[in-house]
């Protein structure tokens with residue numbers, strides 16, 4: 157599962173400071189308060205926009221690994237929320253998706269990216285971000301009812317340069333229900349069930365490690 161690693165750092169600042177080393181997790185997000193203290197479980201690597209790491213912890217009761225995703229990263233896809241959002245903002249401002257694709261020619265796709273590939277790349281990101289903004293507007297009508305479902309409208313309303321990164325904080329309690337790239341991987345049901353079962357049985361086996 158993933159938890160938010162709240163940070164105002166940019167990707168560059170995080171990578172330079174090796175800030176994944178500062179991530180702390182004192183309370184287990186799966187087990188009842190005070191009954192489980194997760195142990196450090198190394199890091200995993202993300203390659204985009206350049207190599208950096210995400211701190212991991214592990215719940216000893218359920219064997220679940222917990223990634224501490226800093227606010228600038230998109231979840232379950234490569235890259236940062238701000239790069240993703242900027243591509244969508246430019247597509248919104250362009251006369252057509254084709255024109256935006258031609259201009260963007262995403263460099264995280266293949267080096268010699270063709271126009272049809274770039275168009276698919278832009279369409280996918282437009283759809284993901286619009287669907288995220290629409291969902292979030294529904295969750296927070298008091299704040300966002302006046303917005304249209306565009307990056308520009310959300311940035312203006314929130315007064316920020318990256319709406320998605322701001323929404324990580326604003327929507328914190330909904331993150332495990334929201335889809336990627338804003339939402340975070342929720343705790344596994346099986347982890348919760350195993351925890352319950354272990355509580356009920358007298359001598360549970362040690363939980364298996366899980367990547």
Ligand SMILES: [Zn+2]
Nearest residue numbers: 184187192215
């Ligand atoms: Zn735990």
